Amino acid sequence: MTRVLTDEEIARFRADGVIKIPRAVDPATAEQMLAAVDRLLASPASRGGTGMDRHLHPHDEEFRSFLHTTDLPAVAAQALGSQAIRIYFEQIFVKGPEVDRPFHWHQDHPYWPIRGAQVASTWVALTSSSVEASALEFVKGSHLWGKTFRPSNAAPGEMPDFDAMNQMWDNFGDLALSYTDVIEPFEERPDRFDIVGFDVEPGDALLFDYRIVHRSRGNGSPNRRVAVSWRWLGDDARWAPVPGTDPVIWTDDTWLQPGDLITDDDTFPLVYKAV
Numbered sequence: 001m002t003r004v005l006t007d008e009e010i011a012r013f014r015a016d017g018v019i020k021i022p023r024a025v026d027p028a029t030a031e032q033m034l035a036a037v038d039r040l041l042a043s044p045a046s047r048g049g050t051g052m053d054r055h056l057h058p059h060d061e062e063f064r065s066f067l068h069t070t071d072l073p074a075v076a077a078q079a080l081g082s083q084a085i086r087i088y089f090e091q092i093f094v095k096g097p098e099v100d101r102p103f104h105w106h107q108d109h110p111y112w113p114i115r116g117a118q119v120a121s122t123w124v125a126l127t128s129s130s131v132e133a134s135a136l137e138f139v140k141g142s143h144l145w146g147k148t149f150r151p152s153n154a155a156p157g158e159m160p161d162f163d164a165m166n167q168m169w170d171n172f173g174d175l176a177l178s179y180t181d182v183i184e185p186f187e188e189r190p191d192r193f194d195i196v197g198f199d200v201e202p203g204d205a206l207l208f209d210y211r212i213v214h215r216s217r218g219n220g221s222p223n224r225r226v227a228v229s230w231r232w233l234g235d236d237a238r239w240a241p242v243p244g245t246d247p248v249i250w251t252d253d254t255w256l257q258p259g260d261l262i263t264d265d266d267t268f269p270l271v272y273k274a275v
């Protein structure tokens with residue numbers, strides 16, 4: 001492990017729910033990752049880098065290699081205070097130039113059949129991007145609010161299209177309706193909410209708790225924005241398959257029973273263990 005977080009970075013991750021790790025991935029590897037993304041985007045099965053190109057390591061040797069050739073899992077372990085790290089899935093997010101497709105404020109937590117406090121993502125930028133051109137923004141400290149906000153495909157204040165959500169995957173709209181707290185336009189209340197965004201260069205990583213509220217704006221810039229999110233599970237992560245959560249790994253894929261600590265090495269490979 002060559003990239004080690006400082007005590008200050010760890011404390012900030014735990015208090016704010018997010019940190020930027022400049023050059024978490026070296027330039028040559030970031031270039032290799034970008035080429036791997038382009039290879040996937042060119043395949044007939046690609047969903048266009050919308051976030052639905054995901055769970056790559058089981059089928060893609062190159063993405064499997066990134067789990068072992070980067071420091072990302074070790075850094076996640078340090079930030080989460082976890083002895084071990086497992087991969088849940090990885091996910092490609094591409095926004096072409098002049099593409100007005102914001103990801104509205106959301107938490108990842110309600111989307112996933114996973115519970116626990118030691119769960120985080122590293123979003124690795126593979127192109128340069130500014131916050132105005134869709135690099136991520138976060139509501140600082142929101143991972144500690146003890147709130148789960150309703151997942152929504154609409155802007156804050158607008159009604160979600162629950163039918164469209166049910167078509168995205170089974171019961172997703174119904175799951176969303178089961179949550180009563182709704183996302184607000186947090187950016188309009190700087191007196192109450194502390195919003196932080198990060199401009200990024202290729203290889204920079206944003207490490208964030210899966211409960212933190214985050215978003216990306218549309219990309220009005222003339223440049224493409226490409227990132228990959230790796231989703232990490234720490235020691236206390238438990239299997240919690242509720243209908244409507246992301247089916248990318250579902251009950252048929254694992255022998256785990258609801259409430260079990262995630263210990264299934266085949267479906268959730270171990271990618272880091274403290275020595």
Ligand SMILES: O=C(O)CCC(=O)C(=O)O
Nearest residue numbers: 093103108123216227229
């Ligand atoms: O890249 C984006 O625009 C969204 C990424 C995101 O929400 C995530 O990685 O959880």
